[in-house]
Amino acid sequence: MSATKEQIVAFMAAEFPQTKCVVESVDDKGAVLSHDIGIDELRPGGTVSGPVLMSVADVAIYVAILGRIGIGPLTVTTSLTINFLRKPSSEARIIAECTLIKVGRTLIVGEVSLYSEGSSDMVAHVVGTYSVPPKRI
Amino acid sequence: MSATKEQIVAFMAAEFPQTKCVVESVDDKGAVLSHDIGIDELRPGGTVSGPVLMSVADVAIYVAILGRIGIGPLTVTTSLTINFLRKPSSEARIIAECTLIKVGRTLIVGEVSLYSEGSSDMVAHVVGTYSVPPKRI
Amino acid sequence: MSATKEQIVAFMAAEFPQTKCVVESVDDKGAVLSHDIGIDELRPGGTVSGPVLMSVADVAIYVAILGRIGIGPLTVTTSLTINFLRKPSSEARIIAECTLIKVGRTLIVGEVSLYSEGSSDMVAHVVGTYSVPPKRI
Amino acid sequence: MSATKEQIVAFMAAEFPQTKCVVESVDDKGAVLSHDIGIDELRPGGTVSGPVLMSVADVAIYVAILGRIGIGPLTVTTSLTINFLRKPSSEARIIAECTLIKVGRTLIVGEVSLYSEGSSDMVAHVVGTYSVPPKRI
Numbered sequence: 001m002s003a004t005k006e007q008i009v010a011f012m013a014a015e016f017p018q019t020k021c022v023v024e025s026v027d028d029k030g031a032v033l034s035h036d037i038g039i040d041e042l043r044p045g046g047t048v049s050g051p052v053l054m055s056v057a058d059v060a061i062y063v064a065i066l067g068r069i070g071i072g073p074l075t076v077t078t079s080l081t082i083n084f085l086r087k088p089s090s091e092a093r094i095i096a097e098c099t100l101i102k103v104g105r106t107l108i109v110g111e112v113s114l115y116s117e118g119s120s121d122m123v124a125h126v127v128g129t130y131s132v133p134p135k136r137i
Numbered sequence: 138m139s140a141t142k143e144q145i146v147a148f149m150a151a152e153f154p155q156t157k158c159v160v161e162s163v164d165d166k167g168a169v170l171s172h173d174i175g176i177d178e179l180r181p182g183g184t185v186s187g188p189v190l191m192s193v194a195d196v197a198i199y200v201a202i203l204g205r206i207g208i209g210p211l212t213v214t215t216s217l218t219i220n221f222l223r224k225p226s227s228e229a230r231i232i233a234e235c236t237l238i239k240v241g242r243t244l245i246v247g248e249v250s251l252y253s254e255g256s257s258d259m260v261a262h263v264v265g266t267y268s269v270p271p272k273r274i
Numbered sequence: 275m276s277a278t279k280e281q282i283v284a285f286m287a288a289e290f291p292q293t294k295c296v297v298e299s300v301d302d303k304g305a306v307l308s309h310d311i312g313i314d315e316l317r318p319g320g321t322v323s324g325p326v327l328m329s330v331a332d333v334a335i336y337v338a339i340l341g342r343i344g345i346g347p348l349t350v351t352t353s354l355t356i357n358f359l360r361k362p363s364s365e366a367r368i369i370a371e372c373t374l375i376k377v378g379r380t381l382i383v384g385e386v387s388l389y390s391e392g393s394s395d396m397v398a399h400v401v402g403t404y405s406v407p408p409k410r411i
Numbered sequence: 412m413s414a415t416k417e418q419i420v421a422f423m424a425a426e427f428p429q430t431k432c433v434v435e436s437v438d439d440k441g442a443v444l445s446h447d448i449g450i451d452e453l454r455p456g457g458t459v460s461g462p463v464l465m466s467v468a469d470v471a472i473y474v475a476i477l478g479r480i481g482i483g484p485l486t487v488t489t490s491l492t493i494n495f496l497r498k499p500s501s502e503a504r505i506i507a508e509c510t511l512i513k514v515g516r517t518l519i520v521g522e523v524s525l526y527s528e529g530s531s532d533m534v535a536h537v538v539g540t541y542s543v544p545p546k547r548i
Contacts (some may be wrong), residue, residue, distance in 0.1 A: 050214050055188035068546045077187050081218040085513040102496040214317045220377040239359040324488050325466035355492040
């Protein structure tokens with residue numbers, strides 16, 4: 001019932017054409033995404049915008065869920081908690097590593113560690129919960 | 138030490154020209170902001186994008202803090218928890234009502250209720266914490 | 275389908291005899307609870323223990339849910355976020371005011387403001403989500 | 412400036428004699444704690460009480476902080492987010508594995524994975540933030 005990386009990339013391109021997230025890898029345990037950082041993602045002072053980090057984490061969990069339960073069900077985010085830990089680099093891509101920590105019948109929980117590419121210091125940490133619609137198609 | 142709505146609007150226009158948030162009111166207890174919803178804020182299916190809601194809430198707390206402690210200190214978001222409650226209207230502005238629930242020396246906490254304009258049903262709820270730099274300018 | 279205060283008090287006494295929470299009021303919008311503070315609830319330095327505050331908030335949301343959807347369904351806490359805002363008094367009861375901000379078919383979200391009795395300064399703020407089992411009895 | 416496991420165990424026994432948490436290991440990156448489960452920790456139905464899980468996670472982060480910055484400073488919890496993932500066993504100890512993900516000058520963030528001993532399925536996940544007083548002793 002899970003989806004392959006190729007299926008997910010095609011689905012995301014069709015349904016969420018506006019996202020700049022790139023799926024680096026995905027399996028039934030989690031996903032790794034990257035996101036370029038440019039003028040659109042930066043705030044005065046060279047800080048990566050907080051909403052960009054939240055958005056990348058949100059998409060990372062969404063992709064990991066597709067990798068686990070397949071493309072049919074349209075899960076929706078029900079809650080998201082982000083802790084901002086360090087100032088990300090303004091010159092490196094953001095890397096989001098998502099692990100699914102619960103895959104229930106109605107609720108899925110994912111955890112995401114966000115990094116500036118090339119650094120092992122986490123810049124932000126996210127926990128997100130997603131609701132699975134009662135009847136899967 | 139607090140700032141007026143006019144000072145804050147001028148500051149936001151200069152420092153965060155990319156935000157589409159409009160400051161409706163602000164005092165030392167909180168702030169009300171609005172944000173237009175158009176093609177950029179919508180996802181397939183007519184849903185207002187989650188990161189847009191997070192972003193409006195984040196700016197609402199930031200503005201409320203300016204209203205309370207003035208424009209000097211550059212506070213930064215340290216954490217944010219959002220609960221998505223209902224699907225917002227695709228045709229109404231988003232209204233964010235922020236109340237500061239703690240204003241400490243190093244940490245400020247704000248709570249935000251988000252609505253689709255014209256409805257009293259909360260579409261999302263946010264709690265955000267902001268760090269105040271040790272030495273205020 | 276909702277339950278009265280008397281029904282809820284009887285239910286709590288039977289099912290959760292260990293809780294020291296007192297139901298002050300409850301209707302279909304929310305609930306107010308109180309909790310005595312004594313030697314068991316204090317830490318060295320006269321601080322009310324954090325887990326006591328979390329526990330009171332958790333029970334307050336649970337009671338509010340009973341007031342709304344009735345005693346049948348056994349909801350379970352799925353997530354809880356607490357922000358500690360001020361040191362509570364060591365000599366006043368804790369008052370928890372819960373408002374339900376979403377009552378969905380599978381997910382219920384409540385918000386709780388915690389006070390030391392007699393003070394209007396919030397000592398802690400909680401948002402909790404509860405899962406409603408698919409088939410209500 | 413860090414503290415050894417022995418120093419921390421002695422400090423906890425003196426300052427928090429009521430806690431039933433056992434420090435299994437601690438270094439400057441994190442800590443592992445355990446907590447017996449008995450009649451006091453269980454709710455009707457054999458569920459481990461949510462506040463017990465929150466409390467163990469809270470202590471685990473506190474101990475990890477002592478292991479990193481030493482025993483002097485009295486850090487206080489400023490926020491805690493818990494996601495309940497699975498029903499813990501009523502017959503196994505709770506194991507809490509804490510990793511510090513940010514150690515700043517004024518704010519420390521820890522992440523905790525909670526398990527029933529002998530199982531690799533996470534029963535709950537916690538992120539907690541702690542405030543460090545401005546002047547360390």
